[in-house]
Amino acid sequence: MAARGGWREKISVRFSGAKLDEPLSRHTTFHIGGPADCYLEIGNSADLRDFAALAAEQDVPVFFLGQGSNLLVLDRGIRGAVVRLRGRFEDMELLAGGRVRAGAGLRVPKLVSFCAQKGLAGLEPLIGVPGTVGGALAMNAGTPQGEIGPAVAEAEIWDLQERRPRALPREDLRFEYRSSSLAGRIILGCVLQLKPGDKVDIMKRIQSYQRKRFQTQPIHTYNVGSVFKNPPGQFVARLVEEAGLKGRAVGGARVSPKHANFIENFSGATARDVLELIDLIRGEVRRIFAIELELEVKVVGEA
Ligand SMILES: Cc1cc2nc3c(=O)[nH]c(=O)nc-3n(C[C@H](O)[C@H](O)[C@H](O)COP(=O)(O)OP(=O)(O)OC[C@H]3O[C@@H](n4cnc5c(N)ncnc54)[C@H](O)[C@@H]3O)c2cc1C
Known part of the structure; x- marks a missing residue:
């Protein structure tokens, strides 16, 4: 890795919101975790491209996190840069044929509510998963009633070699119990294939899952x-x-x-x-x- 000061200064100059020695306890639902050498939020592909180039040139290790709802960050923290995708990466969009595009930085409960409002079924079991779409894809988040994996039609990652986003079709993806082939990649988002459903029934299922969670967790x-x-x-x-x-x-x-x-x-x-x-x-x-x-x-x- 490059000298600690050099790369941190370069990132701070290019990304004004970057924070040095940021306690990661502020970014995990455990409220536990030592500092990241540098923590920053990236809001669009152009900034991601610049950041990835800078990190590669300076040989900086990079860790991508979402809501930190499945992380135990150790007490001396993380060396290198810790990145959270925000801004354009929190977008969602209804596509034709029951498909929805969701950015990696989007919160899962927001996505589930959006799909319910559009009369699209399949994600209801995920209503209480307090993470991002990126974290859900890396973890194949879900419950015994259903996981995100089966709904994924396509995933979008950042291709470090090509220095641009790349779509991975469903057949190139593997989802298992709380793990997926996307773990370790830079996940930008996905396209989900959902089923048409009755809005009232979808909302009833969501409420019943929420009630159960509230009672047991x-x-x-x-x-x-x-x-x-x-x-x-x-x-x-x-x-x-x-x-x-x-x-x-x-x-x-x-x-x-x-x-x-x-x-x-x-x-x-x-x-x-x-x-x-x-x-x-x-x-x-x-x-x-x-x-x-x-x-x-x-x-x-x-x-
Ligand atoms: C109260 C509570 C209830 C929960 N219930 C459930 C449940 O029912 N089912 C379930 O599966 N989980 C559950 N979880 C765990 C957690 O919410 C999920 O694992 C969630 O998918 C993690 O998402 P996150 O955005 O917080 O990811 P993080 O915890 O921030 O990260 C998890 C992993 O994903 C990777 N990652 C995140 N974003 C990206 C990205 N953009 N690119 C590359 N890698 C990325 C990280 O590097 C890390 O390896 C629960 C957690 C809490 C606190």
């Missing part, structure tokens, strides 16, 4: 949703509860008393607190049930 706390992936045929929440860990705390982090696959930052938790709690949960579930839990949350940065 600690949505008003600082958290990142499910911490672990459910092993085949098992529910992590039940395993953790049966292991007697509901409410167990390490420092400012605790297993949610409401949903045992959630960890809450209830009092100034550090990433280290969360990692210790994760280790404790994994250890107990391994010891009692001989099951190895896999993380759903992405752990990034330096400890």
Whole structure:
């Protein structure tokens, strides 16, 4: 990487809103995370092109985040630049034939509401996913009632070699349980193929999913949703509860008393607190049930 000062200065000159040593706790739903050397928001393709060229020329590592709703950023933060796509990347547009174009920076609940208003069904299970379209595509976000993957007709990425956007057709994409072949690419957006539906029925489904979430998840706390992936045929929440860990705390982090696959930052938790709690949960579930839990949350940065 180029000398720390040099590239940061160049980015600050070209992108006036760039912030140096920005605490990432301000950009994650956990409200946890050390500083990014440089944090910036990019609002259009021309700026993205300039930024990508500058980052390549200066050999700067770049991490793209969305709403930070599936991230545990470690306490010493992220070296290099952290980028959030905003502005034109938050656009959505109704196309012909039940298709919708959505930018990577758009919030998922806004997209779900837009589709409902247009009488387009398929995304209702995603109403409570508090992330962006980019994050949802990288994670193949969803619930047992449905994921984003099956609705994706085409994805748009930034091609680093060609220095321009590139469309990837459905047949070039893979979506699995909480992962996709788009992870690790620079995701700009997608085109979704939805089904025509009755607006009232769509709204009813949305309301019922919201009600269920409100009853079962600690949505008003600082958290990142499910911490672990459910092993085949098992529910992590039940395993953790049966292991007697509901409410167990390490420092400012605790297993949610409401949903045992959630960890809450209830009092100034550090990433280290969360990692210790994760280790404790994994250890107990391994010891009692001989099951190895896999993380759903992405752990990034330096400890
Ligand atoms: C209360 C709550 C409930 C939740 N419920 C669900 C649920 O029901 N189902 C579910 O699947 N998830 C759920 N989540 C987790 C989370 O919301 C999803 O994983 C979401 O898709 C993450 O989106 P994000 O924009 O916040 O991504 P981030 O957390 O910011 O990033 C996640 C990953 O996506 C990558 N990424 C994001 N944007 C881009 C981009 N433009 N280009 C390249 N890579 C990118 C990041 O690099 C990272 O690897 C929940 C979280 C919370 C807090």
